[in-house]
Amino acid sequence: MTPTPETRSPLTAAESGDGRSGEPETARPAALVLDRASVAYGEVPVLEELHGTVYEGEAVALIGPNGAGKSTLIKALLGLVPVVRGRIEVLGAAPAQARRDVAYVPQADTLDPDFPVSVEQVVMMGRYRRIGWLRRPSAADRAEVAAALERVGLAGRARDRFGTLSGGQRQRVLLARAIAARPRLLLLDEPFNGVDAVSQHAILEAMNGLKAQGASVVVSTHDLAVAHLACDEVCLLNRHQFGFGPTEATLTPERLRATYGGHALELRGDRVIVTQT
Numbered sequence: 001m002t003p004t005p006e007t008r009s010p011l012t013a014a015e016s017g018d019g020r021s022g023e024p025e026t027a028r029p030a031a032l033v034l035d036r037a038s039v040a041y042g043e044v045p046v047l048e049e050l051h052g053t054v055y056e057g058e059a060v061a062l063i064g065p066n067g068a069g070k071s072t073l074i075k076a077l078l079g080l081v082p083v084v085r086g087r088i089e090v091l092g093a094a095p096a097q098a099r100r101d102v103a104y105v106p107q108a109d110t111l112d113p114d115f116p117v118s119v120e121q122v123v124m125m126g127r128y129r130r131i132g133w134l135r136r137p138s139a140a141d142r143a144e145v146a147a148a149l150e151r152v153g154l155a156g157r158a159r160d161r162f163g164t165l166s167g168g169q170r171q172r173v174l175l176a177r178a179i180a181a182r183p184r185l186l187l188l189d190e191p192f193n194g195v196d197a198v199s200q201h202a203i204l205e206a207m208n209g210l211k212a213q214g215a216s217v218v219v220s221t222h223d224l225a226v227a228h229l230a231c232d233e234v235c236l237l238n239r240h241q242f243g244f245g246p247t248e249a250t251l252t253p254e255r256l257r258a259t260y261g262g263h264a265l266e267l268r269g270d271r272v273i274v275t276q277t
């Protein structure tokens, strides 16, 4: 018998938690299809045999230890790291072809806080792909920027210098920049790292708002509460896939322990704490 894609994962199909291994439950188009995909920077794949689907208007949490390959998967969705086996489809196209409709908020804040630029100017950067670099932003572009800032709870800070904001607020500005691009798919790499509770709440609200508008979200996180509060699906990763499916059914202590492999792991409330590496 030819093994199903799930049985090639470290856990069997039944264990993998893919509650949707049969036909999709929804008629909505797929935003993201992983079809036994392996991803590699060079010869040796960093990620192998990923398999699952995320539909439009849904969010998926990528959960796994440091070095599991979460950022690599996000880069593969942007077409920056090659798929060497299988297939990844983003918004019905190859990842590199879908870039116009995908927005990305990277893990580390790559914008120098000392760079003399206002919050509004940072968010306007998200519009340039649509406006073109040579045209001046229109009133409609400024309205988009204002709406994006409103969505992340920073409506009153448009004129402030970016560098004067707290780390959590800067993260929200970068999220607003991504929202202003009107993405159909938003990729967030560890957006909650080192972020205060108010910013965390604002980011979650913004994610839910985008989903309500039909956009899809991929978010890497160590925080299981994020998965429960804002994600329909989880993808448990540690070089292989240890589960992909509806959040409640997939996030079991057994699967989390398997995902975190050789690390001593504690589940404190909704957080995964790696106590020993």
Ligand SMILES: Nc1ncnc2c1ncn2[C@@H]1O[C@H](COP(=O)(O)OP(=O)(O)OP(=O)(O)O)[C@@H](O)[C@H]1O
Residues within 6 Å of the ligand: 041, 046, 064, 065, 066, 067, 068, 069, 070, 071, 072, 073
């Ligand atoms: N540009 C690169 N070239 C070669 N290998 C890389 C490159 N970037 C990352 N890797 C390797 O790929 C593996 C997965 O790294 P990745 O950053 O995707 O993990 P992660 O799950 O995002 O971890 P973290 O939570 O620490 O950011 C690691 O072994 C890493 O060393």
